[in-house]
Amino acid sequence: MDIAAMVNELSGDLGDKAYEVSDALARIGSEEVLQAMLTLLQHPHAESRYMAARTLGLMKDNAAGLEPLLDAIKDKQNEGQVGELLSVLEGFDVSGVYVELFKLYLFGNFKVSMIAKDLLDHKDFDITPRVLKKATKHWNHYSNNVKQDDLFVLKKAEVDEIFEDLTAFLDDQMPL
Template identity: 75%
Template sequence: MDIHAMVAKISGELSDKAYEVSDSLARIGSEEVLQAMIVLLKNPNPESRYLAARTMAHMTNNAAGLAPLMDAIQDKENSSQQGELLAELEGFDVSDYYVELFKYYLFGGFKVSMIAKDLLDHKDFDITARVIKKATKHWNHYTNNVKHDELFTLKKREVEEILADLQAFVSDES
């Protein structure tokens, strides 16, 4: 299979076979494919950027693509598709990214916040006292910068429960 020709099929103008090509590239899963997808995360076409994230998420050996995908999620150019890109983190080991996902949960729009919360609820993380301290810092920043309405009260209850559970987990580990 000509990987370059396949990558070209998900770069720019997409055909109705783009998802099939993405699946094929993910099955190949080579370092060459991974590097091509990392480059494709910066493609001018938002659909191509999404397919790059999707392809990497379906690859077995995708660890080197996680940091570039996190950069793409944070890129202002991708703000309209932040949720779709964030959802592709499901296919990665995000165990070291609790604080980043917690920030998306707090500060993201509705879709981004819900996707981040789902990842926080269902993925495994390396939780340490430092992670809890950073998460608490972001929570304090959030509480000082948002309107204290009914929605805030609901989120406050949920976050305080999350932080208490994390603290209990770390205390049990010691």
């Protein structure tokens, strides 16, 4: 298969077979495909950026795509598609990016917040005292800069439960 031709099908105006092409590229999963998808994450068309992220999320060896995808999620040009890009993280080992996901949970719009919370609830993470400290710092920043309304009270209850769980986990990890 001609990888360059397949990548070209995900560039610009997408055809009817874009998802099939994405699936095929993910199955190929070569370094060439990985590099092409990383380049496509910067494409001017939002649909092409999403297809690149989707393909990366479906690849088996996609660890090198995690940081660029997180950068794409933070990029202002992707502001309208953060939820779609974030959902692709389901296909990645996100064990080392708890704090980044926690920040998206706190500061994202409703859709982004819910997707980030789902990832936080269902993925495995490398939790350390430093991770808890950083998450607490972001919570303090959030709680000091938002309206203290009913929605805040609900989020505070969720965050209190998260921090209790993390603290209990860390306490269980400490040698007696």
